[in-house]
Amino acid sequence: MYTYRLLMDNFIKSPLDQFEVRDLLSLDAPIIGNLSLSLTNIGMYLTIAGYLIFFISLLCTNQNKILPNASSISQESLYSTVHSVVIGQINEKKGQVYFPFIYTLFIFILINNLIGMIPYSFASTSHFILTFYLSFTVVLGSTILGFSKHGLKFFSLFVP
Template sequence: MTFVATNPLDQFEVRSIIGLDISVFNNLYLSITNIGLYLTISLILSFMFTLLTDNNEKLLMNKWSLNQESITITVKNLVINQISATKGQIYFPFIYTLFMFILINNLIGMVPYNFASTAHFVLTFSLSFTIVLGATLLGFHKHGLKFFSLFVPAGCPLGLLPLLVLIEFIVLRLGNLIILW
């Protein structure tokens, strides 16, 4: 399969690499695309990075272990500063995994003539949508109807509350989607 880029935007096209026509569930078409291939490569690279950081219980760290330690401390400080030192620790594994996923995929995309999977709207929108939806559901679960108080400025008249809650919810959630995208 030869690919000649005639347009600078050709690198963002999702192409089927291996396709299978299967007549299951109304002629379901399964294929391995370039985005799936590069996500698999990023998964393999993250496992390799984890294996390289294994220090085999030595007293002195190797370079990879030191790098991993500094990334972990940076993300942990981010969680502590943004959420809380006591209640935020439960979200650390998720935020760390998300950070490493985006980091590795962005570093792969920086290599010339490689595919940038995080540059695609489908991947970034699905990540941001699920995170915003999860954060909203978690907020309702933890705070109940008090969750709406986050969208109301202090000293607001009671008659404006429904309108302000609606506006703040839409603006905040759309703003989060745009920021994550």
């Protein structure tokens, strides 16, 4: 009975508990300079999302069949939609370079949002630190690419 209660304490009991970050597993090592490693629910759900993306992409492959199945058609249409948006916003040639990153980011956010819509599950994309980290890396990467390609003329792109 005690172990059951211990396991039930880690689960979400109300709809607002999905926004609380909790330690699921922690390892404290004071010998190695107060090293503290912990697996939180946000880390667990992000890992689940990563594995889910991997397994969905494996299941949706057509495996060289002539007639595609429904899941293969849905993944190809999603791929085509994101590809047309990237090509529409960036050049035909230059968009191909950045497409894998944008597609991966889109699928990652999509899967995390879909997981967050399941009742009593953890909504990882509702946390400010995750959305800030994702957007900060994109803005920083875009700025570095802009400076490397255009130099100081990069600032003139923002002037109307």
